[in-house]
Amino acid sequence: MCDACVMGRVAARLGRRGVLAALAAAPAMVAPAMAQPVRSTGFGRVVDLTHALSPAFPTFGGTPAIEMEQAFFIAKDGYNLFTIKHAEHVGTHFDAPLHFSANGASVDAIPLEQLVCPLVVLDVRAKAANDPDYQVTPEDVAAHEAQQGRIPQGACVALNSGWDAHVATPRFRNAQADGSMRFPGFRPDVAPLLAGRGVLGVAVDTLSLDHGGSKDFAFHTAWLGSGRWGIECVANLGALPPTGATIVAAAPKIAGGTGGPGRVLALA
Amino acid sequence: MCDACVMGRVAARLGRRGVLAALAAAPAMVAPAMAQPVRSTGFGRVVDLTHALSPAFPTFGGTPAIEMEQAFFIAKDGYNLFTIKHAEHVGTHFDAPLHFSANGASVDAIPLEQLVCPLVVLDVRAKAANDPDYQVTPEDVAAHEAQQGRIPQGACVALNSGWDAHVATPRFRNAQADGSMRFPGFRPDVAPLLAGRGVLGVAVDTLSLDHGGSKDFAFHTAWLGSGRWGIECVANLGALPPTGATIVAAAPKIAGGTGGPGRVLALA
Numbered sequence: 027m028c029d030a031c032v033m034g035r036v037a038a039r040l041g042r043r044g045v046l047a048a049l050a051a052a053p054a055m056v057a058p059a060m061a062q063p064v065r066s067t068g069f070g071r072v073v074d075l076t077h078a079l080s081p082a083f084p085t086f087g088g089t090p091a092i093e094m095e096q097a098f099f100i101a102k103d104g105y106n107l108f109t110i111k112h113a114e115h116v117g118t119h120f121d122a123p124l125h126f127s128a129n130g131a132s133v134d135a136i137p138l139e140q141l142v143c144p145l146v147v148l149d150v151r152a153k154a155a156n157d158p159d160y161q162v163t164p165e166d167v168a169a170h171e172a173q174q175g176r177i178p179q180g181a182c183v184a185l186n187s188g189w190d191a192h193v194a195t196p197r198f199r200n201a202q203a204d205g206s207m208r209f210p211g212f213r214p215d216v217a218p219l220l221a222g223r224g225v226l227g228v229a230v231d232t233l234s235l236d237h238g239g240s241k242d243f244a245f246h247t248a249w250l251g252s253g254r255w256g257i258e259c260v261a262n263l264g265a266l267p268p269t270g271a272t273i274v275a276a277a278p279k280i281a282g283g284t285g286g287p288g289r290v291l292a293l294a
Numbered sequence: 295m296c297d298a299c300v301m302g303r304v305a306a307r308l309g310r311r312g313v314l315a316a317l318a319a320a321p322a323m324v325a326p327a328m329a330q331p332v333r334s335t336g337f338g339r340v341v342d343l344t345h346a347l348s349p350a351f352p353t354f355g356g357t358p359a360i361e362m363e364q365a366f367f368i369a370k371d372g373y374n375l376f377t378i379k380h381a382e383h384v385g386t387h388f389d390a391p392l393h394f395s396a397n398g399a400s401v402d403a404i405p406l407e408q409l410v411c412p413l414v415v416l417d418v419r420a421k422a423a424n425d426p427d428y429q430v431t432p433e434d435v436a437a438h439e440a441q442q443g444r445i446p447q448g449a450c451v452a453l454n455s456g457w458d459a460h461v462a463t464p465r466f467r468n469a470q471a472d473g474s475m476r477f478p479g480f481r482p483d484v485a486p487l488l489a490g491r492g493v494l495g496v497a498v499d500t501l502s503l504d505h506g507g508s509k510d511f512a513f514h515t516a517w518l519g520s521g522r523w524g525i526e527c528v529a530n531l532g533a534l535p536p537t538g539a540t541i542v543a544a545a546p547k548i549a550g551g552t553g554g555p556g557r558v559l560a561l562a
Contacts, residue, residue, distance in 0.1 A: 074406045080549035094550070097381065104511070105394050106552045111379040113365065118547070126373050138342045138559060243372070276544030276557035279386070281348035282362070284374045289544035289556060291406060 075229075075260045075273070075290040077193055079117030084198045086207075086233050091116040117287040118259045120277045121235065125284040126243070126250035133283040136255050140226045144181040145273035145292055146170070147263050151188035154210045158200055160187065161213035161237045167220070174269045179224035182273045185212060186263035190231040193261070200238060207238035214244035221252060227275060229257040229290070257290055266292055343497075343528045343541070343558040345461055347385030352466045354475075354501050359384040385555040386527045388545045389503065393552040394511070394518035401551040404523050408494045412449040413541035413560055414438070415531050419456035422478045426468055428455065429481035429505045435488070442537045447492035450541045453480060454531035458499040461529070468506060475506035482512035489520060495543060497525040497558070525558055534560055 077083065083091040092112040100106045115121070123130025148170055154160040162185055171177060187210035192198040200208040209232040220228065228235060228249065235256045236245045249256060257275060271294040278286040345351065351359040360380040368374045383389070391398025416438055422428040430453055439445060455478035460466040468476040477500040488496065496503060496517065503524045504513045517524060525543060539562040546554040 072406055072410045074547075076547045078402045078547050078549045092548070094548075100394070100396050105514075106392055108382050108550075108552060109379065110382060110548065110551070110554070111377065114376050114378060124374055126368070128368050134346045138340055142340050142559070142561070246373075274542050274544065274559075276542065276559070278546075278555065279342075279344045279346050279557055280360070280362075280378065280555075281346045282376075283378070284376060286378070287546065287548075289547055291410070291542075291544070293410070 071294045073262055073265050073271070073292040073294055075262050075292055076118040076288075077190070077259055077261045079287055083117055084193065084233065085113075085116055086199075087113075088199065088201070112287075114284055114286040115258070118257065118261065118290055119287040120275070120285040121246070121250055121256040121258065122277075122283065122285045123250045123253050123255065124282075126246045127253075130250060130253060132281070133277050133285050134279045134281050136277055140180070140255070141273075141275040141277055143227070143273060143275075144178045144269070145266065145271045146174075146177050146181050146183045147186050147266050147268050147271075148183060149186045149268065150210065151186060151264075154187040154189070158208040158210065159237055159239050160210040162210070162216055163213050164216055164219050167216060170268065177220070177223040177225060178269075181223070181225050182227040182229060182257075182275060183220055183225050184229035184260060184263055184273075185210065185231060187231055188264070190259075190261045190263070193259075199233065207233070209233060209238040211235055211237035211240065212245045212249075213237075214248055217245055217248040217252075221254070225254070227255045227257070227273075229260045229263075229273075229275075231260050231263055233258060257288075260290055266294055270294070339562045341530055341533050341539070341560040341562055343530050343560055344386040344556075345458070345527055345529045347555055351385055352461065352501065353381075353384055356467065356469070380555075382548075382552055382554040383526070386525065386529065386558055387555040388543070388553040389514070389518055389524040389526065390545075390551065390553045391518045391521050391523065392550075394514045395521075398518060398521060400549070401545050401553050402547045402549050404545055408448070408523070409541075409543040409545055411495070411541060411543075412446045412537070413534065413539045414442075414445050414449050414451045415454050415534050415536050415539075416451060417454045417536065418478065419454060419532075422455040422457065426476040426478065427505055427507050428478040430478070430484055431481050432484060432487050435484060438536065445488070445491040445493060446537075449491070449493050450495040450497060450525075450543060451488055451493050452497035452528060452531055452541075453478065453499060455499055456532070458527075458529045458531070461527075467501065475501070477501060477506040479503055479505035479508065480513045480517075481505075482516055485513055485516040485520075489522070493522070495523045495525070497528045497531075497541075497543075499528050499531055501526060525556075528558055534562055538562070 081090040094108045097109045098107040122133035124132045271292045276289045278288045349358040362376045366375040390401035392400045539560045544557045546556045
């Protein structure tokens with residue numbers, strides 16, 4: 027099974043998803059440029075939310091994540107240097123709007139101010155531990171807000187399913203006999219809810235914003251298609267509070283790119 | 295002229311540089327792991343210190359910076375995705391200790407706490423405007439400290455030569471008829487001075503930590519060889535104060551890499 031086999035189904039489904047219509051109609055669908063200026067009240071701890079990228083890192087398509095070839099050697103050349111080659115969407119990586127839209131912003135065009143913002147962590151580890159198909163629901167968001175207060179304007183909302191603990195095992199992709207995968211993600215009807223809160227970015231600790239069993243990538247299409255961004259394969263969300271940290275989502279600045287591996291960290 | 299032509303001379307010179315001996319003997323040569331915990335008192339402004347990376351971005355060797363090939367197309371496949379290929383040291387990019395040492399830390403192994411730290415900007419624009427061979431001297435550091443106070447432990451020291459203004463023109467590489475280049479950098483005897491202040495990282499707005507005319511890469515060898523890190527081709531240092539900002543030097547987390555393009559920003 028390859029990316030194209032699964033994801034090629036998306037195009038045929040566009041325009042038929044109620045969630046898309048709901049998202050497009052949401053009155054709180056603020057333009058990203060209207061996000062509030064970034065403010066922080068200081069931090070004392072830096073938490074790395076990034077997995078190390080290597081050829082063995084699990085990928086959506088199941089192929090090696092990166093090729094590295096040493097081109098210069100210190101003993102011979104005076105310095106070490108590798109040439110690297112990879113698909114954009116490997117490792118802890120960004121999804122720019124352009125990844126799932128014809129004319130959305132490329133990764134270099136996401137305003138930097140959006141990428142340094144309050145971080146909200148939705149903890150669904152208990153549910154996902156018993157259900158690898160678990161999708162975050164509007165009720166999960168409501169439960170978070172009942173305890174932690176309303177999700178702040180301009181936040182990044184991260185899904186902590188506990189899946190980063192599986193990154194070195196086959197459980198991370200959790201491939202089935204028919205080639206499909208089973209891991210948690212965001213349910214598509216959470217997209218308009220988060221958009222209504224003024225959220226501009228989401229993050230997941232799995233291989234996809236949509237759950238592994240998704241056949242239509244409805245969350246990707248709704249979220250990225252509305253000019254928002256995402257991060258996949260984040261690590262260490264369990265080291266952070268449900269609210270109060272600041273994420274620094276350091277997206278690669280590659281002109282015209284649809285995303286790519288970057289360094290994601292939190293100031294807590 | 296290529297990287298190997300110039301840089302291959304380094305190996306032959308190793309062990310003969312007085313500056314290396316001085317650096318190795320410096321009593322304040324603290325282990326990077328001993329850096330103080332990161333503290334910030336808050337920030338209100340995010341400044342992007344990163345140039346956008348494209349095939350046309352100037353490189354040390356003069357070859358295209360990156361190859362991008364679109365592998366999936368939204369109209370056909372349901373999403374857009376590129377495959378990218380490049381040498382590690384292109385764009386606004388990191389130099390890990392391993393770049394100029396046999397067994398130094400690779401880029402993924404630089405402690406993240408080192409990469410979020412006080413940023414000191416040395417402004418030598420006036421001197422560099424009249425002298426493309428200008429190298430930052432110990433006297434420049436002393437002049438900065440006389441006005442701004444002692445460089446803080448664990449800081450990143452950035453060279454603002456004004457060279458980022460030339461990034462879209464041949465002046466950035468400033469290649470001469472004989473193939474050599476002319477642009478500013480750090481003079482090698484600044485390395486032990488900064489090491490003595492507990493500095494762990496440096497940044498330049500040019501293509502190399504050493505000045506373009508360097509024939510031996512003595513600053514690279516001393517600085518990276520002592521377990522410290524660097525960033526080349528940073529942008530927008532003129533938007534920052536001489537001291538008081540925090541740099542977030544978001545290095546790529548590629549296992550075993552000698553460096554690579556990343557996102558560099560400052561909180562001011």
